[in-house]
Amino acid sequence: MTFLNGIMLFGLAGVAIPIIIHILNRRRATVVEWGAMQFLETSLASRNRRILIEEIILMILRCALLAALAFALARPFLTTGRILLGKTDDAQDLAIVIDASLSMTAGQSGRSNFQRAIDEAHQLVQVCGGSDAVSVILAGPVAQTVIPSPVSDRDEVHETLDKLSATGGSMRVLEALHAATLTLSSGTNPAKRIILITDGQGIGWDLSASKRWEFLAEAVESLPTRPIIIVRTLATPQKWRNASASALNFSRTVIGTDRSVRITATVANTGSGAVAPEAVEFIIDGKVERCSIGGIAEGASGSVDYDHHFTSPGPHVVSVRVVCDDDLPGDNETTRVVNVLDTLPVLIVEGTSSTRSRDGDGDFLALAFDPDGANGRPEQADAGGDDGPDDHLIDPTVVSAADIASVKGFGDYTAVVLANVPRLPAGTAKKLTDFVASGGGLLITPGERAGKDFYNNWLAGDGNRLIGCRLVKVHTDQSLADPDKGAAHISPNSINHPALTLLSNPTESDLAAARIRRHWVLAPDDNDRAVTVGASLDCGDAYLVQRRLGKGFVLTLPVPMNTDFCDLPRHLNRCFLPMVHELVYYLSAPAQPAMNLLPGQQFVYTIPGIAANNSGASAGTAEVAGPDGRRTAMRLRKRQGRRQATYSLTARPGLYRLFLSAFLKQAGKHDKTGTTGDKSETADEGAKAIPFVVMSDPDESKLELLTNDDYNRAGQFVRLSRAETIGELTAAIRGGVPGSEIWRQIAIVVMVLLIAEIITTRAIAAKRKMHLAEPVAFGADRNTAV
């Protein structure tokens, strides 16, 4: 037996009320000094037993009445013993979960599976009983509870179902079933059922995650009655043709206006049989570039590269579209947003400065980042390569370690380089640690003067070493006398760090030719999971050690970025320049706003250039337009002196736009000349919108259906049954309620007890008041004297 309203069982404590009243009455008894005790005692002797029996009967009746009342209010539910109680027609709560994934947009006979799912949901609602209540969950990458609490209003359910549309992406089954369980828990009917209408695609079921399924099973068990999950699998085409734009990659994580970037589109054939797309279109800020691609065999994929030079900073929308007539057009296009930068501020802290060119510890780095010397060292302007880009993204600032105190904070930089810095003041070290944790990058290039005790004892907030390794000693090659022989080299085969991937190809890089005559022996902290070795020397020592801390990274090299230990700067264009650039890009990437999100991930955008106190106390409002065109108002927040927009309703994959025009008007930043009418205002607004993308899972394009073994495996955790047809489904939800509520029977018992109590009380009271009819005749009452 279970209780649907178990909290009312506390009412059983009310059984004590009659007993307490009885005891209190006795305790509060008034004292009467009495003379005629002989009559009392003789009366008591004959009546005592009867009085006791009367009181016990009354008390039992009242206690039983209260207990039965509390019991009835707790709504006991019998899961057994139905034979004794007979068949009942108890109402049920239904949670209808509709698969809204991308694959549901495929279908047959001109109707998608999603439309069929909606139709079947309508039919389900039709066959529900009058007291049945229904909740609806739209199951995409994020489960959306469309009707969060079961309702009995069929019109409301029908209306809600008609408004639903497929979200795209992949259905997360566990999240959807959790959401369904949650809605059922707020329902009041004893019987519970979850109906999942899906195309049976395996992705998103996470059957290997047994812990998560056990967690779901616990949630399901916590309901008053254990619900059954009925999976209605819609038919999918046996053969289908599909080419999908499965990936869109960029050659760098940080993209600037300084140089072009390579965009690679991957087209996968996830259908049956070969496909030959007409073309692949790259759409960059609305401008379409058409490329050709050959035929792709079944299960294979092909890629198309496209180089593009972004000339303006800010977010740009890049899409790739596969022009192909297939059965699942929803995955033919994929979109990303790239945040193009025009400057990347980097701080170089050098151990020693020199007025002579290239003698300072940071001179080679500054030269590599800014060959034109725009950063204030004009004498270095003649150095550098002859074929580098005209414009330079990285904007280096060089300070001496001795002057580090002059740096107020590191928040203005995306990365900091410690070039042969012996040590730092404790306060500065702490600030740098916080800088990394908040997403900044730190590159450490120790040289002769680096204080190993300082670095080895520089701890992060988690208690581990900040740089992720220990500086052991400076290793000097034995053949130092002959610099052409015996020096150590960076092993290209050992490179597994994404920032150095460009240099791993010997045909494009002469990294392997660089000679490392001396280097710090780095001993990585193997116990720290955040530490990885990204490249090694051919002598076996680590060349690049990465330590992740919070949102940012710390990269440590064993050599300084000058010619003291190695000749890396001599291999300028094919090694040194790309290496330091890529390392800085890599370190700067976490500080960039995330414009390509996973479903459900929060979008956070800090509005540049507008301080929080510019427009009074209110932080302002903005709007977000989703992939379906619906606009949602959102409130801006003040954070660290800036305005920040955060948006969490990212359940639906696709392109979103954040409109700041209303806010900018408030802030006085809006260009009023552009707002001459609705149409131009909209165009202006669109131009000022900040785009961001919620990505979908490319595996959704592979229609891999669940097998019987998969269903059986899920059935190990939850009660699961399958309905192959709508007939089976409607039959499954009618009848067969696993148990029965017995509050009605208990309510009858309560009524009987109540009547019995009233009758007993009246009978006893009537008996006790009989003396009123026969008063004692005495004295003046009878004119006395016999």
Place this chain on the structure above:
Amino acid sequence: MSLLDGSALAKIQRLELIARGVVEGFISGRHKSPYKGFSVEFAEHREYVPGDNIRDLDWRVFGRSDRYYIKQYIEETNLRALILLDASGSMKYAGKLAARHNGDVLTKFQYARFLAATLAHLMIHQQDAVGLATFDTSLRRYIPARSRASHLRVILQELSDTEPGQETSLSGIFHDLADRVRRRGLIVIISDLFDDVGEILKALHHFRYRRHEVLLLHVMAEEELTFPFDRWSVFENLERAAHRVPLDPLALRNEYLGRVSDFIRRMEIGCGQMNIDYVQLSTRQNFDIALAHYLAQRMSRAR
């Protein structure tokens, strides 16, 4: 007399006044000799002189001798009355419904004390001899009957000094006194009679056997007759210390009143059979009115 201090005299004075008021009111209203009421024995004839009441003329003697003679009765001192006053613990009960005297509710004992004082005053002033016996478990005080006017003061002093005490044992005391008082007279019993009714009747029969006239004044409080309690109560025995009975009065009222009725009915029957004057007095009534009512009734019966 050391007993005649200020408060004692005040109490006696108050009692005398109350007693006189009752008696005078009674006599003046009736125009009868006060001696007649309690003088029961014929003495001799005496020749009529003017001023005598012609109702007292003996017409039989006139018929035989043609002379006017008047009947003479035995002197009032020939009647010896003994007042038995119950001073047991149960007589301490007052209740809220009892009559008030000077603003205070009268206990049954105070009520009985006023009755005894009134009767004593009445009979002393009729030249009757009056004695007093107070008792509870045993005989506490016995004052033999005297007819001197000063004897009233002794009786009143004793009444004033007596306070109710322990348990009641009526029958034993009555048997003892029946044996002790040899000369026949009037026995006035003032009590709540809380004892075994059979034993009481036997003891009363003993008085009657000794040819005493018995006047039984049964005093009960109104609460003892109506049992008006409706909340859980603890009844503490006034006669026995630490004897407490907790009970729900509502549950027991019917039974209790039945037993009280039965008790009173048996007393009525028993007294009727023995020709005993059984007077029921509830403390709710003013004692003087109740007593005057009784005496008037008694006189009309005697006539």
